Structures are given as structure tokens and as C-alpha cells.
Amino acid sequence: MMFIPVAILSIGNEDDRAFMVRLYVDYRWLMYKVALSVVREPQLAEDMVSQTLCEMIDNLEKIRAVDCCKLRGYIVSFVRNVSVDFVRKRDRQGKYLFLTGEEAEVAAEDSVDENLIRTAEIDALKRGLARLSENDRLLLTMKYFDGLSDEEIAARLGVAKASVRTYLMRARNRLCQRLKEDELL
Numbered sequence: 001m002m003f004i005p006v007a008i009l010s011i012g013n014e015d016d017r018a019f020m021v022r023l024y025v026d027y028r029w030l031m032y033k034v035a036l037s038v039v040r041e042p043q044l045a046e047d048m049v050s051q052t053l054c055e056m057i058d059n060l061e062k063i064r065a066v067d068c069c070k071l072r073g074y075i076v077s078f079v080r081n082v083s084v085d086f087v088r089k090r091d092r093q094g095k096y097l098f099l100t101g102e103e104a105e106v107a108a109e110d111s112v113d114e115n116l117i118r119t120a121e122i123d124a125l126k127r128g129l130a131r132l133s134e135n136d137r138l139l140l141t142m143k144y145f146d147g148l149s150d151e152e153i154a155a156r157l158g159v160a161k162a163s164v165r166t167y168l169m170r171a172r173n174r175l176c177q178r179l180k181e182d183e184l185l
Helices: 014-039 042-058 060-065 071-094 102-130 134-145 150-157 161-181
Strands: none
Touching: 014 042, 014 060, 014 071, 042 060, 042 071, 102 134, 102 161, 134 150, 134 161, 150 161
């Protein structure tokens, strides 16, 4: 016997509820496997599936708009992102749990320093990107900021996947060169 999560049953609109029940029935094991591969604990994986369902309910209109051919990938991305966010948050919170008093204050100061360094690195990266050609900026942005795969970039640009890899390698090399010229790398 399969149990439908309370979050789905509490949806007021019958069409939305039926849609989410169908999604849950069709993809519950896939969602669980993806979550388990990230969190590595069965109970946490179940929690991640539940959390994902709640977030999917909040974004129901976006999910309905996804092409049925891409829905599986969308759901995998959704549950993976929820699981990765949980792991990162858990790791950040647990990082200094063993420290007390002055040690915790020093560790907190370290994280402020780390944030300042990260901000400086991001600023340097932005300056380096600004010095690249528009094509290089576009490629690197699609790959690393938009998170597109090589196939997706190839489709958008109308080129072969192998060409995308070559273009990306060259764009990264040019970016590294710009950062070295500015003595940022």
C-alpha cells in the first residue's frame, strides 16, 4: 500500500492535487534514489523527498509549464538541489559545533575573512570576464553561471558538442591569461 504525503493531500485545488499525486507516484523512487546519492542516509533521503515535494507544490505553475519530455530531468534537478542545499547547510552549522567560547569567536572571524576573500575573488573574476570578448563571456556564463550542459550550449549556439568543449577550453585559457595579466591569479 502506498501512502500519499500529507503535503500533497492538503492541496486545495483538485487538479493540482491530482497532478502532484501523479508526479509522486511516477517519480517517488527516482527522487528517493537521487536524494540518497547526495545525503547518503535513508531517513534523510525520505526527508529530502518530502522537502522537495513541498517546494514543488510552491512552484506548481512552473512545473506544469515544463515540457513532459523534460519533466524527469527537472524533477531530478529539483531534488538534487534541495538535497545539496541541505548538506551544505548541515555542514556549515556543524563545522564549529565542537568549539566553545573564544574558539568559536575566532572561528566566526575566520568565516568573515573567508567571505571577504571570496568576495574579492568574485570581483576579480568579474573584472577578468569583462575583459573577454562577448562570445567568451557568453560561453562561460552559460556554462558556469547558468549551469547549462555542453549539449544545451551546443543547441543554443547551433554548433557541435565537441566544438563547445573546445570553445570553453579556449575561453577559460583566455580568462586565466587576463587574470594573470592583472596579477589576480
